[in-house]
Amino acid sequence: MPAGLYRxxxxxxxxxxxxxxxxxxxxxxxxxxxxxxxxALAAFFDFGARESSVSNSIARMLNRAVPLFLAGLAVAVGxxxxxxxxxxxxxxxxxxxxxxxxxxxxxxxxxxxxxxxxVVAAAVGGFYALxxxxxxxxxxxxxxxxxxxxxxxxxxxxxxLVRGPFAGExxxxxxxxxxPVLPESAWFPNMNWLLEAVGLPAPRGGGVWGFLLxxxxxxxxxxxxxxxxxxxxxxxxxxxxxxxxxxxxxxxKRMVISAMVLSGGIAGLIGLPEILGxxxxxxxxxxxxxxxxxxxxxxxxxxxxWGIAVAALxxxxxxxxxxxxxxxxxxxxxxxxMQGTIVLLVVIANEITSRIxxxxxxxxxxxxxxKVSA
Amino acid sequence: xxxxxxxxxxxxxxxxxxxxVANHDICITVQPGTVHAIVGENGAGKSTLMKILYxxxxxxxxxxxxxxxxxxxxxxxDAIDAGIGMVHQHxxxxxxxxxxxxxxxxxxxxxxGVMLDAGRARARINQxxxxxxxxxxxDRLVEDLGVGDRQRVEILxxxxxxxxxxxxxxxxxxxxxxxxxxxxxNLRELTAGGLTVIFISHKLDEVLSIADAITVIRRGTTxxxxxxxxxxxxxxxxxxxxxxxxxxxxxxxxxxxxVALRVSHLTLEADGRALLDDVSFDIRKGEILGIAGVEGNxxxxxxxxxxxxxxxxxxxxxxxxxxxxxxxLRRREAGIGYIPEDRHRxxxxxEASLWENRxxxxxxxxxxxxxxxxxxxxxxxxxxxIVDTYDVRTPGVDTLALALSGGNQQKLIVGREMSGxxxxxxxxxxxxxxxVGAQAAIWDHLREARAAGxxxxxxxxxxxxxxxxxxxxxxxxxxxxxARLDPSDVTPERLGGYMTGAITGTKET
Numbered sequence: 083m084p085a086g087l088y089r090x091x092x093x094x095x096x097x098x099x100x101x102x103x104x105x106x107x108x109x110x111x112x113x114x115x116x117x118x119x120x121x122a123l124a125a126f127f128d129f130g131a132r133e134s135s136v137s138n139s140i141a142r143m144l145n146r147a148v149p150l151f152l153a154g155l156a157v158a159v160g161x162x163x164x165x166x167x168x169x170x171x172x173x174x175x176x177x178x179x180x181x182x183x184x185x186x187x188x189x190x191x192x193x194x195x196x197x198x199x200x201v202v203a204a205a206v207g208g209f210y211a212l213x214x215x216x217x218x219x220x221x222x223x224x225x226x227x228x229x230x231x232x233x234x235x236x237x238x239x240x241x242x243l244v245r246g247p248f249a250g251e252x253x254x255x256x257x258x259x260x261x262p263v264l265p266e267s268a269w270f271p272n273m274n275w276l277l278e279a280v281g282l283p284a285p286r287g288g289g290v291w292g293f294l295l296x297x298x299x300x301x302x303x304x305x306x307x308x309x310x311x312x313x314x315x316x317x318x319x320x321x322x323x324x325x326x327x328x329x330x331x332x333x334x335k336r337m338v339i340s341a342m343v344l345s346g347g348i349a350g351l352i353g354l355p356e357i358l359g360x361x362x363x364x365x366x367x368x369x370x371x372x373x374x375x376x377x378x379x380x381x382x383x384x385x386x387x388w389g390i391a392v393a394a395l396x397x398x399x400x401x402x403x404x405x406x407x408x409x410x411x412x413x414x415x416x417x418x419x420m421q422g423t424i425v426l427l428v429v430i431a432n433e434i435t436s437r438i439x440x441x442x443x444x445x446x447x448x449x450x451x452x453k454v455s456a
Numbered sequence: 457x458x459x460x461x462x463x464x465x466x467x468x469x470x471x472x473x474x475x476x477v478a479n480h481d482i483c484i485t486v487q488p489g490t491v492h493a494i495v496g497e498n499g500a501g502k503s504t505l506m507k508i509l510y511x512x513x514x515x516x517x518x519x520x521x522x523x524x525x526x527x528x529x530x531x532x533x534d535a536i537d538a539g540i541g542m543v544h545q546h547x548x549x550x551x552x553x554x555x556x557x558x559x560x561x562x563x564x565x566x567x568x569g570v571m572l573d574a575g576r577a578r579a580r581i582n583q584x585x586x587x588x589x590x591x592x593x594x595d596r597l598v599e600d601l602g603v604g605d606r607q608r609v610e611i612l613x614x615x616x617x618x619x620x621x622x623x624x625x626x627x628x629x630x631x632x633x634x635x636x637x638x639x640x641x642n643l644r645e646l647t648a649g650g651l652t653v654i655f656i657s658h659k660l661d662e663v664l665s666i667a668d669a670i671t672v673i674r675r676g677t678t679x680x681x682x683x684x685x686x687x688x689x690x691x692x693x694x695x696x697x698x699x700x701x702x703x704x705x706x707x708x709x710x711x712x713x714x715v716a717l718r719v720s721h722l723t724l725e726a727d728g729r730a731l732l733d734d735v736s737f738d739i740r741k742g743e744i745l746g747i748a749g750v751e752g753n754x755x756x757x758x759x760x761x762x763x764x765x766x767x768x769x770x771x772x773x774x775x776x777x778x779x780x781x782x783x784x785l786r787r788r789e790a791g792i793g794y795i796p797e798d799r800h801r802x803x804x805x806x807e808a809s810l811w812e813n814r815x816x817x818x819x820x821x822x823x824x825x826x827x828x829x830x831x832x833x834x835x836x837x838x839x840x841x842i843v844d845t846y847d848v849r850t851p852g853v854d855t856l857a858l859a860l861s862g863g864n865q866q867k868l869i870v871g872r873e874m875s876g877x878x879x880x881x882x883x884x885x886x887x888x889x890x891x892v893g894a895q896a897a898i899w900d901h902l903r904e905a906r907a908a909g910x911x912x913x914x915x916x917x918x919x920x921x922x923x924x925x926x927x928x929x930x931x932x933x934x935x936x937x938x939a940r941l942d943p944s945d946v947t948p949e950r951l952g953g954y955m956t957g958a959i960t961g962t963k964e965t
Binding site: 310311312313314315316318319322323325326327328329330331332333440443444446447448450 | 763765783784785786787788789794796801802803804805806807808812815816817819820825828829830832850851855856858859860
């Protein structure tokens with residue numbers, strides 16, 4: 083069996099075992115909460131009885147998965163270089179509020195309008211990540227600390243902007259403040275045809291957000307960049323062995339800055355699926371916490387775009403069960419417990435499986451060489 | 457003596473260990489109160505064997521008896537409990553602690569449960585030092601100590617933990633000849649005091665002068681147990697290698713008049729101490745300049761200065777072009793190759809494939825790169841070329857670097873640094889930790905490249921290698937080039953004198 087395939091299979095097997103164990107552990111928590119684990123499990127797979135509710139459930143899951151996927155990618159870019167960009171949270175919020183505001187200030191044909199919004203979001207996210215990067219390379223400030231601090235600034239700055247300079251008109255009876263509503267040319271077409279193709283009715287509300295396509299493109303592009311280009315090689319080398327990379331002429335400062343900016347740029351996109359696909363503005367009820375969840379998703383996905391896609395879908399699948407769990411009289415905080423245990427156990431499983439794979443590789447080399455010299 | 461219970465008896469030890477030569481069917485009997493040498497080329501399985509004896513690895517088969525009792529160590533602390541101590545090749549000392557603190561670290565005598573009982577510790581250390589003739593000042597900081605003193609601290613550390621059987625792994629690798637003599641005196645006193653020393657080495661002259669018994673290991677198994685009185689170094693070497701020993705000698709000079717690399721007035725200070733002090737030299741095409749020196753006298757700084765990894769004052773010229781302001785990458789692209797002193801730290805991506813390691817350092821050059829892409833196919837086939845030309849033993853170019861033995865990793869690095877027609881090569885300890893076969897091959901490659909006009913800066917701790925390969929020798933001591941010697945009429949002893957500062961600086965030609 084080729085080593086690559088063996089490693090992949092081993093990883094998948096490890097992840098499945100970890101998830102099963104996590105379900106076991108969560109069951110204990112569910113029992114402790116006085117509910118029935120069987121009911122809880124059923125709730126996760128309960129997508130609703132009617133076709134329309136099935137289609138709503140799928141849409142909700144996909145819509146949750148897209149920003150999680152982007153967040154995971156953003157974190158993973160840093161992780162590959164042993165950079166802990168905890169600042170994804172702040173980067174996406176500040177990027178979202180700026181992009182939503184800029185997008186509302188002009189009207190252009192849809193492709194231009196949307197492209198400008200995407201570029202602004204990526205640029206703002208990248209710029210906000212540049213700050214800790216510069217602090218790290220010039221003054222040696224640990225990026226974990228600086229990004230956490232910058233998160234507070236970003237979150238509060240975004241909150242200020244949406245109430246102050248960037249605030250739009252508040253509709254009568256509305257409690258939330260938002261940026262001015264985007265012109266229709268910025269409304270990203272939905273992908274309900276995806277569900278219709280399998281014979282399900284169109285879901286309610288924004289439907290399946292079309293930004294899914296952009297996310298897929300970003301994921302594939304990132305994979306190509308990381309795995310096939312010179313830049314990707316530099317990132318990999320810096321992550322695996324920074325001293326060797328340095329001795330080989332890969333400048334550590336340049337790499338820190340470019341990796342952080344790339345990470346921040348992707349982080350800038352996290353808020354766009356919601357803004358372009360559904361809300362059409364950045365509001366005070368904008369979804370928070372995606373940046374932090376991205377850390378878990380990246381860990382779960384082992385920093386590879388494919389793995390992150392699976393991890394984002396898994397998280398979204400669990401998150402979707404909020405409603406059904408309540409109907410089954412299971413506290414929905416079970417979801418968080420499950421997500422937490424899954425991440426922990428998968429990280430452990432990854433560590434174990436990668437060790438097994440390395441050992442096997444060494445053995446195989448030793449065995450084949452034994453044959454040669456014998 | 458043979459009537460006594462052996463201090464250590466290994467029988468039929470077999471270890472299927474990935475990556476390097478496995479141990480199989482090893483039998484060694486070590487008598488108490490002796491220095492027992494275990495010799496073998498690098499990669500023969502000495503280290504594995506010692507790890508087994510020290511409880512760092514479990515044997516798959518075989519028995520270990522210590523003082524006649526069968527033992528099964530699970531961890532080094534089991535071995536320590538059985539009275540076995542290990543002095544590692546690389547010292548494991550905390551520089552900013554005193555000798556006393558280093559010795560007691562992890563086994564501190566306590567006062568009132570929490571306080572370090574320095575008085576008791578000092579008394580015990582002095583008593584140990586006294587009875588074994590290991591003179592050190594317990595209150596000095598380790599960072600101020602020389603290599604020989606550090607080694608004594610390591611030995612004391614082991615004795616402090618009650619060891620009666622000491623394993624010394626290549627203890628002389630870092631010492632100059634004078635310090636080796638001191639160490640041997642210490643060892644003789646230790647065995648006179650009833651302790652047993654297991655001495656691992658591949659330096660045969662030293663082994664012959666210190667050992668009471670010798671066991672030879674080749675390809676993972678014990679091939680002979682001999683009495684040092686009955687064998688010559690030559691015979692031992694042949695037992696070790698199974699064939700004739702290679703020599704590092706270069707024959708006719710290939711030195712030209714063209715200066716390939718000129719270094720002038722390199723100076724580097726840190727914390728008020730000069731790490732490099734006005735270092736200047738020329739290396740011409742076809743010349744190997746050897747730098748001798750005890751480790752830590754500025755060699756690493758010199759390399760980093762030439763590679764552009766560290767800002768220094770002074771100038772570096774490559775082929776009459778001032779490259780002082782260039783980045784490391786630009787210097788590499790201009791034709792500087794670098795075989796790093798520590799291949800795991802600076803030379804390899806252990807968890808990446810061989811072909812990715814081939815790309816490392818050449819990521820901006822053909823054949824590794826085309827435009828923004830890494831040219832995987834070309835990199836793979838060029839790696840195959842290196843594997844074939846440099847005899848890198850590997851299942852394939854997609855194998856991870858960590859699966860290769862040290863010698864094969866090093867051959868890959870040499871092959872990589874020689875590709876792309878370098879003008880100048882830094883070879884830092886090019887054959888450290890590689891087996892004799894690989895050593896000979898690496899020497900051959902260096903000689904061939906030299907004949908083809910490559911300028912080489914050779915930095916090595918192996919004095920025979922330095923004397924044998926170099927066209928010119930310079931000695932570095934406390935960041936200064938203190939002597940310029942002719943390798944054709946210098947002995948390792950005299951070189952050692954310059955290296956320790958015992959002989960001071962006349963410039964010879």
